[in-house]
Amino acid sequence: MAMEAQVSQELKRKMTCITCPTGCQLEVERDAQGNLRITGHQCRRGEIYAQNEVLNPRRVLTTTVRIRHGSLPLLPVRTAEAIPKELLAKAMEVLAQIEVTAPVKTGDVVLANILDTGIDVIASRDMQRVEGAA
Numbered sequence: 124m125a126m127e128a129q130v131s132q133e134l135k136r137k138m139t140c141i142t143c144p145t146g147c148q149l150e151v152e153r154d155a156q157g158n159l160r161i162t163g164h165q166c167r168r169g170e171i172y173a174q175n176e177v178l179n180p181r182r183v184l185t186t187t188v189r190i191r192h193g194s195l196p197l198l199p200v201r202t203a204e205a206i207p208k209e210l211l212a213k214a215m216e217v218l219a220q221i222e223v224t225a226p227v228k229t230g231d232v233v234l235a236n237i238l239d240t241g242i243d244v245i246a247s248r249d250m251q252r253v254e255g256a257a
């Protein structure tokens with residue numbers, strides 16, 4: 124995982140790009156004026172990843188919510204897009220309160236606009252209704 128060493132406003136950080144399976148080892152340096160110098164990337168996507176990790180880290184949240192009358196007790200869900208990393212724990216708390224009812228199709232919106240991010244939480248798989256299931 125990322126290592127970080129921060130001195131005043133300057134920053135030097137190593138990270139692994141997770142945008143594709145190549146997993147380039149990136150190094151980001153930020154000088155006192157806030158300018159970023161990124162090395163180790165093999166493509167533009169890696170440069171953007173490193174910038175976002177320093178300036179606005181985001182992650183797709185994958186988890187489960189309870190489902191009534193489903194073939195399983197829990198439904199896998201995910202955010203439709205990455206949300207700010209600092210909201211992940213709060214989003215988990217919100218989703219722990221959610222219960223949906225089967226049937227559900229992949230991509231169905233389980234919760235719209237989670238934490239006012241403008242991003243929906245969607246079902247990651249189909250779940251059929253099973254009569255008699257809790």
Ligand code: SF4
Pocket residue numbers: 140141142143144145146147163164165166167168169170172
């Ligand atoms: S920098 Fe480009 S090639 Fe390297 S892991 Fe990231 S996306 Fe893949």
